[in-house]
Amino acid sequence: MTQYETVIGLEVHAQLNTESKLFCPCSTSFGQEPNTNVCEVCSGMPGVLPVLNRTAVEYAAKMAMAVDCVVNEHSVFARKNYFYPDLPKGYQISQYELPLAEHGHLDIEVKGETKRIGITRIHMEDDAGKSIHSASDNASYVDLNRTGTPLIEIVSEPDMRGPEEAVAYLRELHAILVNLGICDGNMEQGSFRCDANVSIRPFGQEEFGTRAELKNMNSFRNVQRALEYEIERQKDLVEDGDKVVQETRLYDADKNATFSMRGKEEAHDYRYFPDPDLIPIKLDPAWLEDWRKELPESPQARKQRFLDQYGLPEDDALILALDRALAQYYEAAVSAHNEPKMIANWMLSELLRELNQSGISVSECKLTPEALAELVRIIDEGLISGKIGKQIFPELFTQGGSAEAYVKDKGLVQISDTSALDAAVDEVLAENPDEVAAYKGGNKKVVGFFMGQIMKKTQGQANPKLVNEILAKKLNT
Amino acid sequence: MSSLNQKSLLEVRDLLQAGEVTAVEAATACLQRIDATDATLKAFLHVDREAALSQAKELDQAGPDPDKPLWGVPIAIKDVLTVDGMPATCASKILEGFTPFYEATCVTGLKDAGAVILGKLNMDEFAMGSSTENSAYQTTRNPRNTERVPGGSSGGSAASVASGQVFAALGTDTGGSIRQPASFCGCVGVKPTYGRVSRYGLIAYGSSLDQAGPLTRTVADSAVLLSAMAGHDPKDSTSANEPTEDYLAATLDRKDLKGVKLGLPKEFWGQGVDPEVEAALLRAVNTAKDLGAELVEVSLPHTEYAVSTYYIIAMAEASSNLARLDGVRYGHRDKDAQELIDMYVKSRTQGFGEEVQRRIMLGTYVLSAGYYDAYYRKAAQARRLIRQDYLDALDKCDLICGAVSPVVAWKMDELIGDPLKMYLMDIFTSPLNLAGLPGMSLPVGIDSAHSMPVGLQFMAKPFHEADMLGAAHALEQAIGPMAPVEPV
Numbered sequence: 001m002t003q004y005e006t007v008i009g010l011e012v013h014a015q016l017n018t019e020s021k022l023f024c025p026c027s028t029s030f031g032q033e034p035n036t037n038v039c040e041v042c043s044g045m046p047g048v049l050p051v052l053n054r055t056a057v058e059y060a061a062k063m064a065m066a067v068d069c070v071v072n073e074h075s076v077f078a079r080k081n082y083f084y085p086d087l088p089k090g091y092q093i094s095q096y097e098l099p100l101a102e103h104g105h106l107d108i109e110v111k112g113e114t115k116r117i118g119i120t121r122i123h124m125e126d127d128a129g130k131s132i133h134s135a136s137d138n139a140s141y142v143d144l145n146r147t148g149t150p151l152i153e154i155v156s157e158p159d160m161r162g163p164e165e166a167v168a169y170l171r172e173l174h175a176i177l178v179n180l181g182i183c184d185g186n187m188e189q190g191s192f193r194c195d196a197n198v199s200i201r202p203f204g205q206e207e208f209g210t211r212a213e214l215k216n217m218n219s220f221r222n223v224q225r226a227l228e229y230e231i232e233r234q235k236d237l238v239e240d241g242d243k244v245v246q247e248t249r250l251y252d253a254d255k256n257a258t259f260s261m262r263g264k265e266e267a268h269d270y271r272y273f274p275d276p277d278l279i280p281i282k283l284d285p286a287w288l289e290d291w292r293k294e295l296p297e298s299p300q301a302r303k304q305r306f307l308d309q310y311g312l313p314e315d316d317a318l319i320l321a322l323d324r325a326l327a328q329y330y331e332a333a334v335s336a337h338n339e340p341k342m343i344a345n346w347m348l349s350e351l352l353r354e355l356n357q358s359g360i361s362v363s364e365c366k367l368t369p370e371a372l373a374e375l376v377r378i379i380d381e382g383l384i385s386g387k388i389g390k391q392i393f394p395e396l397f398t399q400g401g402s403a404e405a406y407v408k409d410k411g412l413v414q415i416s417d418t419s420a421l422d423a424a425v426d427e428v429l430a431e432n433p434d435e436v437a438a439y440k441g442g443n444k445k446v447v448g449f450f451m452g453q454i455m456k457k458t459q460g461q462a463n464p465k466l467v468n469e470i471l472a473k474k475l476n477t
Numbered sequence: 478m479s480s481l482n483q484k485s486l487l488e489v490r491d492l493l494q495a496g497e498v499t500a501v502e503a504a505t506a507c508l509q510r511i512d513a514t515d516a517t518l519k520a521f522l523h524v525d526r527e528a529a530l531s532q533a534k535e536l537d538q539a540g541p542d543p544d545k546p547l548w549g550v551p552i553a554i555k556d557v558l559t560v561d562g563m564p565a566t567c568a569s570k571i572l573e574g575f576t577p578f579y580e581a582t583c584v585t586g587l588k589d590a591g592a593v594i595l596g597k598l599n600m601d602e603f604a605m606g607s608s609t610e611n612s613a614y615q616t617t618r619n620p621r622n623t624e625r626v627p628g629g630s631s632g633g634s635a636a637s638v639a640s641g642q643v644f645a646a647l648g649t650d651t652g653g654s655i656r657q658p659a660s661f662c663g664c665v666g667v668k669p670t671y672g673r674v675s676r677y678g679l680i681a682y683g684s685s686l687d688q689a690g691p692l693t694r695t696v697a698d699s700a701v702l703l704s705a706m707a708g709h710d711p712k713d714s715t716s717a718n719e720p721t722e723d724y725l726a727a728t729l730d731r732k733d734l735k736g737v738k739l740g741l742p743k744e745f746w747g748q749g750v751d752p753e754v755e756a757a758l759l760r761a762v763n764t765a766k767d768l769g770a771e772l773v774e775v776s777l778p779h780t781e782y783a784v785s786t787y788y789i790i791a792m793a794e795a796s797s798n799l800a801r802l803d804g805v806r807y808g809h810r811d812k813d814a815q816e817l818i819d820m821y822v823k824s825r826t827q828g829f830g831e832e833v834q835r836r837i838m839l840g841t842y843v844l845s846a847g848y849y850d851a852y853y854r855k856a857a858q859a860r861r862l863i864r865q866d867y868l869d870a871l872d873k874c875d876l877i878c879g880a881v882s883p884v885v886a887w888k889m890d891e892l893i894g895d896p897l898k899m900y901l902m903d904i905f906t907s908p909l910n911l912a913g914l915p916g917m918s919l920p921v922g923i924d925s926a927h928s929m930p931v932g933l934q935f936m937a938k939p940f941h942e943a944d945m946l947g948a949a950h951a952l953e954q955a956i957g958p959m960a961p962v963e964p965v
Contacts, residue, residue, distance in 0.1 A: 040577075040578070040579045043806060044801040044806070045577065045579070045801075045807070046559075046565070046567075046572065046575070046577070046680040046801065046802070047558075047559045047565070047577065047579075047581065047677070047678045047679055047680040047681070048579070048677065048678070049676060049677050049712060049713050049714065049715075050714070051711065051712060051713075051714055052714065079797050081796075081797050081800060081844070083800065083803060083821055085803075085805045085817070088801060088805070088806060089800065089801050090797065090799075090800020090801045090803060091797055091800060142805070269845055269846045271796075271797070271841065271844035271845060271846075271849075272844075273793060273797070273844055273849070273853055276683075276684035276685035276715070276794055277681075277684050277714065277715065278714050278715075279714050279715060
């Protein structure tokens with residue numbers, strides 16, 4: 001039986017999180033009333049002209065540099081012409097013959113092996129609006145709030161050989177964009193979208209098979225599943241002696257299948273030509289140098305540093321390093337209390353669980369890194385036990401504030417006062433003469449019973465280490 | 478015609494500043510002149526009497542302001558330029574009822590200088606045409622001979638100025654649309670350097686070619702307007718960051734043509750120009766020589782490719798620029814269409830006139846896959862050669878001069894059935910737009926065969942409008958400016 005090799009290339013559209021749109025001053029904020037973030041420019045009124053947002057160029061160039069692209073000092077906007085109601089100008093302003101950046105690459109890790117994926121080009125363009133088709137009144141509505149939001153399109157080489165590589169590439173790209181602080185990375189809201197070109201060919205064959213373009217995969221998991229489905233579909237076709245048709249296919253997550261959207265006969269001729277309303281982008285090499293200096297540490301470099309500097313295990317380092325906000329939180333906590341492993345443990349278990357449950361990001365979290373460090377410190381210092389620490393964590397997470405003040409306020413501080421503990425031990429021993437006799441008779445296990453009774457008497461706040469010492473002293477004399 | 482209507486803009490401006498004429502009186506004189514003549518001329522698509530008079534009244538209450546060089550001067554605007562609160566149809570059914578809530582930067586410039594806006598002027602639909610016969614609403618007449626066309630596409634602007642309805646009008650020039658109607662009606666029309674005047678608010682035909690500019694009865698009048706319109710605009714990325722000048726002072730300073738080298742391109746003279754037109758032009762050139770100008774022969778070798786290059790680029794850009802007129806958000810929409818494509822096709826077929834549809838289709842064709850390289854890319858290359866021709870010629874002279882149009886204003890309906898022949902009439906004007914250089918038409922006489930005005934074209938180096946205006950002014954002083962006429 002023929003063995004097939006999968007060939008995948010990805011086109012990623014990432015929304016840049018600039019304050020204003022690519023060619024007008026309208027806000028890019030998400031979730032507003034329809035058609036409120038709109039002006040004469042982004043709604044395509046007659047006679048208006050676009051003016052390029054400088055910050056968007058900076059962001060796009062930074063992404064290009066982060067994936068080792070050559071940033072072109074001269075690039076050109078082009079019009080991509082087609083009719084659709086959510087495209088008010090009748091064309092999208094994109095880049096075609098002379099894109100902002102080309103010839104980059106990204107290293108991904110799959111099954112412990114590193115692989116280099118080529119990046120063909122990165123170009124800038126403006127986003128379209130949204131069409132909403134209403135079944136209830138048999139009408140279509142258009143919301144232009146998103147129209148004109150800056151996008152970068154990142155086009156990969158057809159270098160990926162399976163869904164795992166594709167997803168690894170996407171995750172890495174996503175991490176870099178978010179790490180740069182230029183994209184919020186929200187896949188559900190469409191800030192990070194991906195189309196995949198997929199084909200199969202018999203192993204050893206040089207030329208590519210006919211590809212299908214997959215759209216509408218709005219999570220990493222859906223990308224994986226859509227690709228798996230599509231590869232099987234193509235294999236079945238070829239095995240049955242049929243041909244793969246070049247077409248666009250939509251992924252339906254509910255059915256876990258891909259469906260043909262339009263055939264080649266309906267393929268658009270976009271009639272690209274240089275946009276005469278915009279002058280070419282000329283990037284001063286000095287700006288590029290400045291922007292390069294501003295690039296943050298990459299997630300990969302940070303992970304390596306966490307391994308070296310803090311001695312964290314590989315998996316822990318990866319989780320803490322991938323997300324820049326989480327990494328910043330971690331390092332702030334470590335600088336407040338230099339126990340990198342303990343702090344990592346508290347973050348990876350308690351903090352991440354609370355963040356997931358509450359659905360907020362680490363930057364919105366009320367528990368400051370300093371407060372988390374303080375919690376770890378007071379456990380180290382014996383002020384509270386680790387158990388109490390875990391009990392009070394959800395409370396601290398929602399309320400914020402100082403951990404030490406909290407435990408003192410709630411009276412949760414361990415009793416380490418020997419005279420107080422002496423009294424409690426004496427009382428317990430006096431109340432339980434039979435067990436004392438049993439101990440003296442050689443049953444050392446009753447120590448646990450005494451400890452339980454003392455904890456009960458002190459509402460769990462007795463310092464267990466000290467209690468042990470006092471018990472040993474009193475019972476053995 | 479009242480004596481006020483016969484005055485130049487500069488004269489009426491001085492009377493207004495001196496308080497001898499009020500802004501309301503000036504506006505009223507123009508409105509009366511429009512009432513008396515526009516049933517015949519059909520220059521205006523929209524007269525905003527109330528807005529004009531209330532604007533004039535406000536000015537009068539504040540009193541004359543020497544810092545406002547157009548204080549109280551009534552002006553009208555070609556319908557392709559947006560004026561906040563006034564309809565903007567581009568003489569097209571597809572924009573019927575559309576009133577913009579934003580304004581062309583050049584119009585705001587005139588308002589800031591104190592001008593009173595009377596209304597919107599007729600044109601060829603979306604500025605596509607050379608006779609104003611392509612308006613979807615009405616056909617403007619040439620005031621010198623109402624059986625003849627006023628030229629186009631700024632035919633309403635030229636007819637209005639030449640007939641004394643207004644002291645000045647704004648037009649736009651993509652391939653000659655200011656200069657040619659100015660020449661046909663006997664007024665001054667100036668196309669500035671590409672980028673000199675902001676295109677913001679100008680409803681684009683060919684974005685890389687379009688420039689707004691003044692039409693007036695004298696050169697100095699155009700200089701006043703240009704000063705109020707020129708300059709960099711942050712809302713137009715293609716507007717130039719070049720310093721502007723006091724164009725009026727530069728114009729009035731020029732008394733003769735001593736030291737001025739006038740380049741006569743051999744491709745513009747002796748062939749393809751009506752002999753009567755050429756005779757009138759030669760008389761003007763000889764007068765220039767008498768004023769001290771040195772005449773030199775220059776060459777623009779790629780002139781023969783200009784018209785086809787121009788039409789490929791203009792139509793390609795137009796096909797994309799007009800895509801936004803889709804009936805979705807504003808303008809005409811077919812009410813019976815049942816689905817999307819049907820709505821697009823019906824709305825656009827009903828809304829656009831024949832010439833506009835022709836240009837959209839040709840423009841779409843030259844950008845299509847498989848044809849782009851043969852047409853659009855080739856035209857872009859030819860365009861660079863044409864620009865270089867002009868720059869090379871202007872190394873050898875200060876100003877290039879020649880005909881604006883190979884013929885005088887033709888009769889109504891004479892060319893409308895032969896679009897290609899009409900396109901070829903742009904031979905002397907369109908290459909200048911391809912080159913992005915400034916040019917103007919100066920009325921230099923009446924041709925003896927048809928008794929119609931003849932315009933001499935001056936063309937200058939980029940951003941050298943002042944040189945051009947100064948030379949034209951000196952020649953105008955020697956020949957005498959054209960007076961406004963009664964439509965006949």
